[in-house]
Amino acid sequence: MRIIAIIPAYNEEKTIGGVLEVLGQVPRIEEVIVVNDGSTDQTAQVVAQYSAVTLVNLDENRGKGGAIQAGLDRSRADVVLFLDADLIGLRTDHVEQLLDPVTNNDTVMSIGLFENGRVATDLAQKVAPYLSGQRAVRRDVLEAVDDLDISRFGVEVAITRLVEARNLPVREVFLDDLTHVTKEEKLGVFKGFAARMKMYWEIVRYYARIDSPK
Numbered sequence: 001m002r003i004i005a006i007i008p009a010y011n012e013e014k015t016i017g018g019v020l021e022v023l024g025q026v027p028r029i030e031e032v033i034v035v036n037d038g039s040t041d042q043t044a045q046v047v048a049q050y051s052a053v054t055l056v057n058l059d060e061n062r063g064k065g066g067a068i069q070a071g072l073d074r075s076r077a078d079v080v081l082f083l084d085a086d087l088i089g090l091r092t093d094h095v096e097q098l099l100d101p102v103t104n105n106d107t108v109m110s111i112g113l114f115e116n117g118r119v120a121t122d123l124a125q126k127v128a129p130y131l132s133g134q135r136a137v138r139r140d141v142l143e144a145v146d147d148l149d150i151s152r153f154g155v156e157v158a159i160t161r162l163v164e165a166r167n168l169p170v171r172e173v174f175l176d177d178l179t180h181v182t183k184e185e186k187l188g189v190f191k192g193f194a195a196r197m198k199m200y201w202e203i204v205r206y207y208a209r210i211d212s213p214k
């Protein structure tokens with residue numbers, strides 16, 4: 001069974017190194033692919049310091065779904081681990097927790113939920129667990145999702161919805177002491193809030209598209 005990790009990254013120079021350090025300590029992940037989604041900061045330069053990591057540079061920002069599709073297009077795998085590039089507190093046991101239920105064939109997808117990380121980020125995932133970017137997913141499931149490449153922030157909802165529509169088993173796992181940097185922390189209160197609204201809009205737009213007749 002070939003296991004890979006795909007990390008979509010847009011302006012994550014401050015945190016992506018920490019994620020890659022941890023992934024480098026998990027031998028059963030055969031390839032780590034970072035898709036630099038048109039970043040304007042030093043994300044690509046930071047990733048290039050990790051010689052074992054495959055760096056895919058996109059000239060223009062395609063959104064999270066587009067970045068993930070670009071990673072899938074360049075890979076061959078049975079199971080894909082997805083992690084966001086802005087995680088704080090990631091450990092190898094979190095990675096194993098996400099992988100185990102899928103590699104043991106107990107489920108086709110795991111979803112990782114923050115626990116005891118920070119109140120705000122724990123709560124956000126309690127309210128909307130299906131938005132989490134931390135997952136392990138069987139590749140055949142990913143291939144069945146329509147329009148992943150244009151889904152932008154609709155990507156998690158798209159995958160979750162397909163799994164639910166087919167009545168496939170999903171496993172939620174709790175990732176202790178893990179959190180991420182929020183949009184407001186990255187961009188400041190106003191730009192962060194605007195980015196959050198844009199994210200919700202991208203999710204709704206993807207929904208509307210797949211619900212209307214083609």
Ligand SMILES: O=c1ccn([C@@H]2O[C@H](COP(=O)(O)OP(=O)(O)O)[C@@H](O)[C@H]2O)c(=O)[nH]1
Nearest residue numbers: 008009010012037063064067084085086183
């Ligand atoms: O256009 C984008 C927006 C986000 N991301 C990446 O997708 C992940 C989740 O995005 P973000 O952290 O902004 O979402 P949040 O967790 O704040 O909702 C991160 O690794 C981002 O760098 C991306 O590749 N392209």
Ligand SMILES: O=C(O)[C@@H](COP(=O)(O)O)O[C@H]1O[C@H](CO)[C@@H](O)[C@H](O)[C@H]1O
Nearest residue numbers: 084124125131132133153156181182183
């Ligand atoms: O938890 C949430 O409400 C959002 C917003 O997180 P921030 O606190 O704005 O960083 O984050 C998630 O949603 C996105 C859409 O599904 C995912 O792509 C992110 O990985 C996930 O962190």
